[in-house]
Amino acid sequence: xxxxxxxxxxxxxxxxxxxxxxxxxxxxxxxxxxxxxxxxxxxxxxxxxxxxxxxxxxxxxxxxxxxxxxxxxxxxxxxxxxxxxxxxxxxxxxxxxxxxxxxxxxxxxxxxxxxx
Amino acid sequence: xxxxxxxxxxxxxxxxxxxxxxxxxxxxxxxxxxxxxxxxxxxxxxxxxxxxxxxxxxxxxxxxxxxxxxxxxxxxxxxxxxxxxxxxxxxxxxxxxxxxxxxxxxxxxxx
Numbered sequence: 001x002x003x004x005x006x007x008x009x010x011x012x013x014x015x016x017x018x019x020x021x022x023x024x025x026x027x028x029x030x031x032x033x034x035x036x037x038x039x040x041x042x043x044x045x046x047x048x049x050x051x052x053x054x055x056x057x058x059x060x061x062x063x064x065x066x067x068x069x070x071x072x073x074x075x076x077x078x079x080x081x082x083x084x085x086x087x088x089x090x091x092x093x094x095x096x097x098x099x100x101x102x103x104x105x106x107x108x109x110x111x112x113x114x115x116x
Numbered sequence: 117x118x119x120x121x122x123x124x125x126x127x128x129x130x131x132x133x134x135x136x137x138x139x140x141x142x143x144x145x146x147x148x149x150x151x152x153x154x155x156x157x158x159x160x161x162x163x164x165x166x167x168x169x170x171x172x173x174x175x176x177x178x179x180x181x182x183x184x185x186x187x188x189x190x191x192x193x194x195x196x197x198x199x200x201x202x203x204x205x206x207x208x209x210x211x212x213x214x215x216x217x218x219x220x221x222x223x224x225x226x227x
Contacts, residue, residue, distance in 0.1 A: 031213040042219040043160075043205070050212045058214060090159060094213045103213055105150060107160040 002026050006091050006108035013081040013115045021076040021111050023091030031094045031103065032074040036060065036087040037110075043090065049074055081115045088112050118143045120208055122218035129196055130226050137191040137221045139206035144184045147209040151180050151191050154203045154220070163204075164191070196225045 007022045023032065033048035035058075045058030047066040055066050063085060065077040074093075078085060089111045094103035119142045129135055141149070148167050152160040164173045164180040166189070172181040179192040189206055203222045207215040 033214055035215070035217075040219075043207075043215070043217040045214050045216070048212055048214045056212065059216075092160075092215070096213075103148070103209075104162050104165055105152075105160075105207075105209075105213070105215065106162070107152075109159045 004091055004093050004106050004108035006089075006111050008111060009109065010112050011114070013078070013113065015082060015115060017081050019078050019081065021078070021089055021091075021113070023074045023076065023108060024072050025093040025106070026072065027093065027095065027106070028071060029093035029095045029106070030071065031096070032068065033058070033092050034064070034066065034074070034076045035090045035092065036085075037090060038087050046076065046089075078113075083115045086113060086115045118208065118210075118216045120206060120216050120218040122204075122206060122221050124221060125219065126222040126224075128224040128226060131196060131198060133196050133225075134192070134194050135196055135223075137193070137204050137206075137223070139189040139191070139218055141187050141189075141208045141216075143208070144187055146184065147211050147213065149180075149182050149189050150207050150209060150215070151178075151189075152205040152207065154205060156203075160205065193223075196223075198225045198227050201225050 004025045030051045034046040035043045049055045049068040091108040123138045151163045166182040177194040203220045205220045207217045
């Protein structure tokens with residue numbers, strides 16, 4: 001298993017540009033989520049998904065869109081990049097054991113985004 | 117709003133010491149409580165996960181406890197080593213496995 005993969009690793013955008021951060025997992029996990037990490041703010045939830053076709057907003061969803069057309073992929077779209085979106089973005093996935101129970105979260109290596 | 121607080125923000129100890137990192141959360145209706153390690157410039161690695169019905173979990177030199185009634189969790193590291201130097205994050209999980217993180221404790225273990 002490759003685990004959780006994120007592309008690109010680094011990206012520089014100009015204000016107003018759009019782009020998609022890719023996240024994929026090959027572990028058949030139903031739960032996936034996106035976080036951003038900023039100095040002094042910790043990790044904050046942007047959007048999350050409990051399965052294909054189902055997404056919901058987290059703490060800081062403004063300026064971002066997501067979709068979950070397959071179990072494996074959960075892309076994050078920046079509609080019109082702003083300097084405030086300069087951050088490190090992490091994708092995570094987890095699964096539910098049969099009968100319920102706690103789930104280990106697997107994180108990708110992150111995408112470092114700079115918006116000029 | 118669910119909040120997670122970690123104390124202390126930074127900790128420096130000599131090698132070999134036992135230490136405790138603290139985490140508190142405001143909402144007792146958690147699905148689970150997780151502790152992560154993050155090295156500089158890297159992603160997060162899961163260390164321990166405590167189900168809402170459990171009181172503690174152990175892995176090697178690490179032991180994490182959970183007290184839902186008081187909204188507290190602790191991470192105990194025994195016989196600390198320089199390789200333990202990292203930022204430790206605790207996070208509460210909701211029913212959709214979405215995480216709310218504390219701001220972390222930056223640990224330095226001095227040789």
